Amino acid sequence: MNLMKYIMVLSAMVAGLVSAADKKITYEEHVKPVFKEHCLNCHNPDKSKGDLNLASYQALLVGSSSGEIVQPGNPSRSVLMSVITHADEPEMPPKKPKIPGEQIATIEAWIKGGLLETSGSVARKSDKRAVDFNAISVVGGVKGVEALPVDLPDMDITPAPHPHPVTAMASSRWAPVAAVAGHERIVLYHTDTLESLGELPFPERIAFVLKFSRNGELLLAAGGRGGHSGKVVVFDVKTGRRMIEVGDEYDTVLAADISADHKYIALGGPSKFVKIYSTEDGKQLFKIKKHTDWVTAMEFSPDGQMLASGDRSGGLHVWDPRVGGIIFTLDEHKERVTDLSWRADGELLASCGEDGKLVLWDTIEGWAARNVSIHKPKAKRARGGVLSVEYNQAGQLVTAGRDKQVLVLDGRGSVLKKFGGFDDLPTQAVFTHDNLRVLSGDYTGAVKVWDVKKAELAGTLQ
Secondary structure, rough: OOHHHHHHHHHHHHHHHHHHHHOOOOHHHHOOOOOOOOOOOEOOOOEEEOOOOOOOHHHHHOOOOOEEEOOOOOOOHHHHHHOOOOOOOOOOOOOOOOOOOHHHHHHHHHHHHOOOOOOOOOOOOOOOOOOOOHHHHHHOOOOOOOOOOOOOOOOOOOOOOOOOOOOEEEEOOOOOOOOOOOOOOEEEEEEEOOEEEEEEEEEEEEEEEEOOOOOOEEEEEEEEEEOEEEEEEEEEEEOOOEEEEEEEEEOOOEEEEEOOOOEEEEEEOOEEEEEEOOOOOOOOEEEOOOOOOOEEEEEEEEEEEEEEEEEEEOEEEEEEEOOEEEEEEOOOOOOEEEEEEEEEOOEEEEEEEEOOEEEEEEOOEEEEEEEEEEEOOOOOOOOOEEEEEEEEOOOEEEEEOOOOOEEEEOOOEEEEEEEEOOOOOOOEEEEEEOOOOOEEEOOOOOOOEEOOOOOOEEEOOO
């Protein structure tokens, strides 16, 4: 080959490479054929499962009944990518292997390129801020103290004839102490030695909520007698003394929390109201009617500027507790919201429910940054559901579910550790103060202690 021909061939090769690099991935030319091969049988104008129609560009942008499925420029935040890669439920296509890798890469490139419809289209830009799920980056939260019970008063309560189901459980963020609800009592344990530290009386009957204050000095207990009465009581952790009592409910309290500055207590239950009280004088500040069903979960943000509450029908709202006004209504859950937990920096709120969803909400802009299906039932007709969720100070999560498993998850909701072997449903799971252990309670009354690093049972509390 002479020099001129060599230069011509080389120029053609370079031009081809540049052309390939600059090639625009579009819906009409590249993505729709993939959908036609694998998806349009179920997601078309005549048969749009989940209200999702992939047969047209505009319909795809609308998304499904759960919301948008693609975020321009952000494959990792696009539901479409998580389901076609089988990272999340529902896996697509259902009951079949993943679509070929090159087709997945095409869809990923299309999302990265801004969701072009045709080669003449202009790339779209996301109107959502970038959310950092990285646990290492999580900082913030209230500085706490190592409050441990010292010489608690003796209790004159008849011992329970049989173990009480673990209706509530909590662990301090700053000290090796945990609280477990019992019949007319709350039992405190040392989470390092697993020994009992004493008991606190709860004559109101059964505690359905236990929460340590953000700095670890106080322990909130809420509950009562179904159809009869309900109350919130706040104890001093060191002395066991009752510091605050609020609420005079005609039914048991199912959800409650105390703000980080100890100025407000919020409660909810079968009345469907969110009630906010002043801890200074015990007076009710706000009585908010927005929920359409029993209020079943509640938690203040780490800075106390927001209050999240969920109900038995899947309703979820975020309030400003200082004025009683609503900030966001978060629509994602279709069944009971069972638990809520804020990340230490307050930028993410985790919610879980009987629908089997774990949702990580961006509380800066009020949208679902991640939606993960976990605790899926093994049997076809078995019921799934997530029963509890908690963030630790490092941004990891722990959940308990109807599949009789407890899971430790990273900041994105991916499973890191699994704990099983329960005789009955685990009702709740919490981290210990050092994040090295997880406590799980169940309906038999047993509290198991798990070593997170070794992923094995380290002991029991009761």
